[in-house]
Amino acid sequence: MDGPPLISQRTFDRDxxxxxxxxxxxxxRVDALAGExxxxxxxxxxxxxxxxxxxxxxxxxxxxxxxxxxxxxxxxLRSYRGADAAGGPVEVVGQLDRGALVGRDVLxxxxxxxxxxxxxxxxxxxxxxxxxxxxxxxxxxxxxxDLPARRDADFVGFDVADRFVVGYGLDFDDMYRNLPDxxxxxxxxxxxxx
Ligand code: IMP
Ligand code: MG
Numbered sequence: 001m002d003g004p005p006l007i008s009q010r011t012f013d014r015d016x017x018x019x020x021x022x023x024x025x026x027x028x029r030v031d032a033l034a035g036e037x038x039x040x041x042x043x044x045x046x047x048x049x050x051x052x053x054x055x056x057x058x059x060x061x062x063x064x065x066x067x068x069x070x071x072x073x074x075x076x077l078r079s080y081r082g083a084d085a086a087g088g089p090v091e092v093v094g095q096l097d098r099g100a101l102v103g104r105d106v107l108x109x110x111x112x113x114x115x116x117x118x119x120x121x122x123x124x125x126x127x128x129x130x131x132x133x134x135x136x137x138x139x140x141x142x143x144x145x146d147l148p149a150r151r152d153a154d155f156v157g158f159d160v161a162d163r164f165v166v167g168y169g170l171d172f173d174d175m176y177r178n179l180p181d182x183x184x185x186x187x188x189x190x191x192x193x194x
Contacts, residue, residue, distance in 0.1 A: 006180045014186060020165055021158060021182040029157050030058070030139075034065035037107065037137065037155055045069045047104040049126075051118060052076040054111030057169035057177065058139045058157075062109065073100050075125075077118055090121040098129045106131045107155075111169050112140040116151035123151065140165065140182070164189050 006023070037046075046068045050059045052075065063070060076093040108122050119136050126134050137155035143162050144150060166172050167179030172189060 007178060008180075012176060012179065015176070016166075016179070017184045017186040017188070019181045019183050020160065020163070021168075023168075023180040026139075026157075026168060026182065027061070030061050031065055033137070033155060033157055034062055034067075037062075038067050040135070040155075041068055041105060043068065044105055045071070047071045047073060047101060047106045049073045049075060049101065049106050049108045049122075051108065051110040051122070053174075053177070054169050054171065055109050055139075058111055059109055059169075062137075071100070071104070073097060073106075075122070077121065079118060090117050092121075092125070096125060098125075101126065102130045103132050105133045106135070108134065108136040110136070110138050110153075112142060112165070113138040113150075113153050113156075114142045114144065115147060119153065120151045139168070140170075164191075 046066070048059070048063065048070055050056070050072065059072075063072070073096075075096045077090050078093050079088060079090045106126065108119065108126075110118060113119060119138075122136075123134070135154040138153045139157040140160050141153060141156045141158070142160055145162075163184055164172065165182050166176035166185060167181050167183045169177050170182065171177045172185060176183070176185075
């Protein structure tokens with residue numbers, strides 16, 4: 001196909017150490033995931049509740065692969081990551097339109113499941129929102145053997161090691177989200193840094 005090339009790791013120069021999941025593998029998996037999700041909902045209308053900002057790129061690709069009638073709601077969450085291994089509290093930035101979820105089959109979409117606090121917080125927020133059903137979908141699920149009781153997701157794109165990843169929506173300090181591949185940073189942040 002003609003057109004401007006997607007940006008590459010070169011855009012970020014020496015910041016990127018290695019591509020962990022290249023864009024073609026992501027695309028193939030998102031395709032398959034959309035099929036799994038559609039199969040589960042059996043043609044019912046779906047309300048996708050996307051967790052901003054990290055899910056933005058995944059969301060855009062997933063939506064266009066879902067052969068369902070889809071509504072979109074957005075919620076912006078901010079997590080504070082303290083020194084404690086499970087991370088800090090998760091704050092809702094702005095307003096979640098709970099009225100739009102009443103009676104709906106809701107699929108929460110996030111970029112990555114790490115400590116599980118984000119999904120747990122959303123579970124609490126939706127507990128009395130009178131949804132018809134609530135399921136969760138993440139592109140990445142980080143291996144956290146230290147958190148055996150962590151909240152799990154219903155649909156998972158890839159299981160990954162406990163490493164800090166960027167690209168395809170995932171950021172470090174709000175940077176690298178527009179990288180088309182999922183990558184490791186040369187200077188990998190340790191847990192406890194933002
Ligand atoms: P949890 O609440 O600890 O499960 O973490 C979920 C949120 O933390 C995600 O939505 C991301 O915003 C962020 N996060 C966790 N791990 C990473 C990572 O490796 N790279 C970028 N963001 C991450
Ligand atoms: Mg996030």
